[in-house]
Amino acid sequence: MCSTLLDTIRLMQDHQEMSSRYQVQTLFLAEPILQLDPHIFQQILWNLLKNALEAMPDGGELMVRVGLKSAAGSPPASDSQYVFIDIQDSGMGIPAELQEKIFEPFFTTKEQGTGLGLSTVYQLLQSSGGRIEVRSEPHCGSTFSLLFPLA
Numbered sequence: 206m207c208s209t210l211l212d213t214i215r216l217m218q219d220h221q222e223m224s225s226r227y228q229v230q231t232l233f234l235a236e237p238i239l240q241l242d243p244h245i246f247q248q249i250l251w252n253l254l255k256n257a258l259e260a261m262p263d264g265g266e267l268m269v270r271v272g273l274k275s276a277a278g279s280p281p282a283s284d285s286q287y288v289f290i291d292i293q294d295s296g297m298g299i300p301a302e303l304q305e306k307i308f309e310p311f312f313t314t315k316e317q318g319t320g321l322g323l324s325t326v327y328q329l330l331q332s333s334g335g336r337i338e339v340r341s342e343p344h345c346g347s348t349f350s351l352l353f354p355l356a
Contacts, residue, residue, distance in 0.1 A: 210231070210250060211231065214229060214254065222258060226265075227266075229268075230269070231269045232268070234271060235273045237273060242333075245329050253292045253326060254267070256322060257296065259296075260298075261295060265294060265295040265296055270293070271291075274286065287355060293348040294348075296346050298346055300343050308326075311324075335354075
């Protein structure tokens, strides 16, 4: 999974999606194996990374973290663990009133957007047994967290 993530970042760099204006950091706190089609996983990553870059038109910092965490309310030693992948940008952020809508098909705030990127991510995650959460504040950036039950 971590190699697919790194490959996707390299692919974006090769296709000029990611220029030197962006500082990209990765932090792998674990290297879990996901039971997920690698092409679907790459499509999810591509859409989220592309959105993060578009949220920083003048450049910025992009942090990708991978690790394990216990399900909310579970004892630390329980079997209810999740793989998390956080994609955090230093971009413009998302106003609270729009955060509920961003996963709806055809919802976009971009002039040239189709509103299909995040809705596709949401659908792919749902069909793969995962989920997505967003934390964002205007002018402070956004963090999209992918969560998958540990296989």
